[in-house]
Amino acid sequence: MSEDRKLEGRKIRIRVPVLARVEGEGALDLSIENGMLSELRLEIYEPPRFFEQFLIGNPAQDVIDRVARICGICPVAYQMSAVQALEAIYGVEPSLWAQAMRRVMYCGEWLQSHSLHIHLLAAPDFFGVNSAAELARLDAHAVRRGLRLQGLGNALIALFGGRSVHPVGVRVGGFHSAPSLVDVSAVTERLREARTEADELLRWVASWSLPDDNQDFTSLALRHPGEYPILRGRLVSDAGHDLPIDQFDTHMREFQAPHSTALHALLDDKPYLVGPLARLNLNADCLPDELRALLAEVGLELPSRNMFHSALARAAEIWLAVNEALSILQDYAVPDSPYVEHQPCEGEGVGCTEAPRGVLWHRYTTDANGNVKTARIVPPTSQNQARIEDDLRQSLLRLGLDKPEDELRLHGEKVIRNYDPCISCATHFLRLRVVRS
Amino acid sequence: MATSKPSIAVHKFSSCDGCQLAFLNLGEDLLQLMELVDVRHFAEAGILDEEADVDIAFVEGSLSTPQDLERIQQVRAHAKYLITIGACATAGGLQALRNLADAKEWVAAVYAQPEYIASLDKVQPIRAAVPVDFELWGCPVNGRQVVAAVRALLFGVAPIDAKDKVCMECKRQQAVCVMVARGEACLGPVTRTGCGALCPSFGRACYGCYGAAENANAVSLGMRMQGLGLPAEQIAQHFETTTNQSPLFAQATARWRGQHG
Structure with missing residues (x-):
């Protein structure tokens, strides 16, 4: 057999065992035929946990406590989207105090989740190491700063929820309890000190050598006049969408792909991006002047088409979360009541908030007792799944399919991790299988 | 690598990731913990060696797919002590509510093409498949619990089992x-x-x-x-x-x- 024929008939099957530093498990399947990408799939094995079913027949507080268990990293986001939908049904509007404090609590989750991602999950990719523990040997200062910011995020959540994972404070109409002045001033003090650290963190991330990979994609995020979006707004995109949240499903369609237990979502039949970079792209004008100046100084032009700017977007949102929480808590006063009363009733309602990973949309219908009749939850990672596959296709082609498997794998992992996918119910790991023929 | 430090692994099954956060949320103490023990496997923290022999394997999550049953045997075989962390691993977790219902019907209700979904009829705690040496309860467990368990084992004593009300x-x-x-x-x-x-x-x-x-x-x-x-x-x-x-x-x-x- 000639050398050529050998190559032609070559079929290589590679299993690179594990993609670490993602939340949960998935797999990446690549087939390369005659130097062309013939198949590319991001698999998600999340064993079905049937959360929507667990909500049926249950009263509001059980719904709030249960949806938290979908994700240990963003339980606040799940609780907030749910409580918002239920409040829409019961016709109850929380006090201005409760609305402001929910924003602070949510800032805590952004701070916690983004810091965890930047330092424990993403940064090692850009320093040629495998873990934050290894990174700490190279740059202990940066890792310790990151863990402190993460801890501060947890403290903010615990201030209103008792603990940062599956907090217990949120209820229909507001909160179960209001934190004391003493507890608030202790956290405020830490926030004040963290301002400099947030500044340094942003500059540090800007110094990473992020790949320059401009792509064409649609960003989708909430938008509300005069504020950076967290808990309210209309759903807007740079493809011209401007929808009230209860109209989202007239443009967004979910479908099931054979290789994934997470439903995929498309916006008018096209992949789209949700998350920090999408938020920043659509809401740059709502950033405080100081942050805008800082971003200009480090050279981030918005909107950005470079997906790898997501890391910088997370750092910017950490800056925002620290400063925003501080400015709201500075004038903290204990309210007469942390919640307003409500009467559960029949109806239909939608809730939509910006989870750390992007738009998190809930819709419920309730019976005459206010108990849940139907539930639908559209999480950010399933919305990003089609975009991630699109990105992988483009990035790997740009990298060159003739590159060694190791390099293809590493770049593929980097691309996927950049989205901070939360495959939180999953069991195994991301495995890369390259089949060449 | 020869080392005198005790070794640990953190494994995940069907769960929300919230109990692993008991480690990842330790803040600067996490770096200290990593000095005290040799972490051999902890995928979310970027440390990978699923088949490494360890002194303590912490297991999060419940068993809900046929593959889970095989994998937990491997985890057990490579661990001197196996400690379950959290409600899913110790009692099946919230998702075990489906044991009370007809799971196949539920698959059909959530997924358009249920034939793609492989899952066991019943969600099971880890103890249903392999012997468990110690159980840490909680949804979620907190940092204090996991650090206390590691500390106790470092001292060579059994962790305190808090069963009070x-x-x-x-x-x-x-x-x-x-x-x-x-x-x-x-x-x-x-x-x-x-x-x-x-x-x-x-x-x-x-x-x-x-x-x-x-x-x-x-x-x-x-x-x-x-x-x-x-x-x-x-x-x-x-x-x-x-x-x-x-x-x-x-x-x-x-x-x-x-x-x-």
Whole structure:
């Protein structure tokens, strides 16, 4: 057999065992035929946990406590989207105090989740190491700063929820309890000190050598006049969408792909991006002047088409979360009541908030007792799944399919991790299988 | 690598990731922990060697797919001590609620093409498949619990098994009893301590995150709830906690569902 024929008939099957530093498990399947990408799939094995079913027949507080268990990293986001939908049904509007404090609590989750991602999950990719523990040997200062910011995020959540994972404070109409002045001033003090650290963190991330990979994609995020979006707004995109949240499903369609237990979502039949970079792209004008100046100084032009700017977007949102929480808590006063009363009733309602990973949309219908009749939850990672596959296709082609498997794998992992996918119910790991023929 | 430090691994099964966060949320203590022990496998933290032999394997999550059953055997084979962390690993977790229903119907309700979904008929705790040396309860477990367990084993002693009731902790904190003062259906009298009596201190009823306490009397608590005017169905719902498959809560749920139906 000639050398050529050998190559032609070559079929290589590679299993690179594990993609670490993602939340949960998935797999990446690549087939390369005659130097062309013939198949590319991001698999998600999340064993079905049937959360929507667990909500049926249950009263509001059980719904709030249960949806938290979908994700240990963003339980606040799940609780907030749910409580918002239920409040829409019961016709109850929380006090201005409760609305402001929910924003602070949510800032805590952004701070916690983004810091965890930047330092424990993403940064090692850009320093040629495998873990934050290894990174700490190279740059202990940066890792310790990151863990402190993460801890501060947890403290903010615990201030209103008792603990940062599956907090217990949120209820229909507001909160179960209001934190004391003493507890608030202790956290405020830490926030004040963290301002400099947030500044340094942003500059540090800007110094990473992020790949320059401009792509064409649609960003989708909430938008509300005069504020950076967290808990309210209309759903807007740079493809011209401007929808009230209860109209989202007239443009967004979910479908099931054979290789994934997470439903995929498309916006008018096209992949789209949700998350920090999408938020920043659509809401740059709502950033405080100081942050805008800082971003200009480090050279981030918005909107950005470079997906790898997501890391910088997370750092910017950490800056925002620290400063925003501080400015709201500075004038903290204990309210007469942390919640307003409500009467559960029949109806239909939608809730939509910006989870750390992007738009998190809930819709419920309730019976005459206010108990849940139907539930639908559209999480950010399933919305990003089609975009991630699109990105992988483009990035790997740009990298060159003739590159060694190791390099293809590493770049593929980097691309996927950049989205901070939360495959939180999953069991195994991301495995890369390259089949060449 | 030759080392005298004890080694640990953290494995994940079907879960929300929240109990692994007990490690990842330790802050700067996480770096100290990593100095004290040799972390051989912890995928989310970027340390990978699933088949490494370790002194302690921490396991998060419940068994819900046929592959899980094979993988847990491997985890057990490579670990001297196996410690489950959290409600999913110790009692099946919230997702074990599907054991009470027809899971196949549920798959059809959530997924358009149910034939793609491989799952076991019943969600199982780790103990159902392999011997477990120690169980840390909680939904979620917290950093204090996991660090205390590691510390105890570093000293060569068994970790302390906190089986007391939330009620006791609540009294020590001098929180106002939500059941006595406000007539709320609180699970504090039957739930294991560990959270610090969080819910009562927030003015709301305990909902059972830490599972059943030692010598708990769920029958009596159910009767008390009936006395508060709750219908049987609502009493059953109260026992459908994140540890709904722990025998005490499973029996209580069955009892009140039975009376309802």
